Amino acid sequence: MSNARPPRLPRRALHGVLLLDKPIGWTSNDALQKTKGLLRAEKGGHTGTLDPLATGLLPLCFGAATKFSQASLDADKRYTATLHLGRTTSTGDLEGEVVEERPVDCDRAAIDAVLARFTGEIDQLPPMHSALKHQGRALYEYARQGVEVEREPRRVTIRSLAVLDWNSPTLVLDVECSKGTYVRTLAEDIGRALGCGAHLSALRRTASGALSLQGAVTIAELEAMAPEARAALLHPVDCLVADWPAVRLDEEDAGRFLSGQRRRIQHADAAAVRVYGPDPRAFLGSAHVTRGELIADRLLSPPEVASQLGAPVPLTSATPAEAEA
Known part of the structure; x- marks a missing residue:
């Protein structure tokens, strides 16, 4: 009898938000762990608990999106x-x-x-x-x-x-x-x-907040899909802050912003803004504006920014237990 362990299934550094229609009887964490396993995602979290008896919208954040989950927690x-x-x-x-x-x-x-x-x-x-x-x-x-x-x-x-x-x-x-x-x-x-x-x-x-059940998916529907079809359902990271004012930076200022440096900009004071590089798909993170200075709050890493522009998704190994989650 072979004692060989089953092969480790790959997991991925996915970045985005899945709109889950949580079924009745499931805890929010149960729904998160099941979905995380189906996506083979490295890192995930939910944005506010729904009681087991409740159903409906449960935004699930993966990768870089977890940095902005508080915005959904604070939303109406x-x-x-x-x-x-x-x-x-x-x-x-x-x-x-x-x-x-x-x-x-x-x-x-x-x-x-x-x-x-x-x-x-x-x-x-x-x-x-x-x-x-x-x-x-x-x-x-x-x-x-x-x-x-x-x-x-x-x-x-x-x-x-x-x-x-x-x-x-x-x-x-x-x-x-x-x-x-x-x-x-x-x-x-x-x-x-x-x-x-x-x-x-x-x-x-x-x-x-700005997220609704439109486009949400059930766990049963996820289970019936091919792996890549599941990943294609992820909404961009910045959907969590889509109602904040946007700031666009040129390439030089974008690089300095990502390193945490303050930038001088022409913008009214604002408690929260979403910041982009020269490519409108390149969401860099969140910041606030005080007396003409753009001050970073939560930043994406360079690999997380690159992933929004179609960079390959790296694979790592998951233990059998994680793969079955």
Whole structure:
């Protein structure tokens, strides 16, 4: 019997963003590791956790794109939220035990009036069943032990709330909100304001900043593709910052910018800009502008810049365990 180890499969220094339509029941990390294995990518990360019960847009960053994942984390989000009115649960969603059931006695006018109260800046009390940390432990760990931890309300912004469907006891909402918004808590608060209670029965993220489900791919679709077809789905690194002002540098200034040197430019002060070389495909990194100086924040390496211009993708070896991830 041969003791030879199976050959190591190649992995690649891929750079870009994959728009994944996460399936229900998967953690965000499970989805990342599965996709990373299918792409044979060296380095990857996601841009904000989706609960296992939630589906929808999960932007996955590979290679150089991981340097700019914070931009997606900080971006506004959009969800389709399905509320079950008249029933509250211990977790605020389908996973919890039913705590109370009450009759639903509200019409569309009452719903619209309540939604108006929750539009704009509001304070939310983070749920106990969340990953928010207290003394180094996630709140859900305390909740599983039956321990209630005192929490401080957090200010979030609900950009808009629109009714997509109302068929009692089911209320479907389109929610545009700032980062850090707990849609589960929003559902509970709306139910409380309506006088009947509610829990979140389904959640689907439809957008994160400028990124949307348009062009997103499922894990099943990825599995059915050839390896190179999967890699072709990657969006450019700069899609994460596409709504920032752009700065173009000539070849000499681009080289100096990539070495971390400040450059004098004709540009208004800006907290964040995206910087390119003479070739519009050559995204160099992010910076800010202060008193006419372009100051680098996050830079791509020369090989990462070259990869955007069609340079060959180097292969390295993955262990069997990594290759199967």
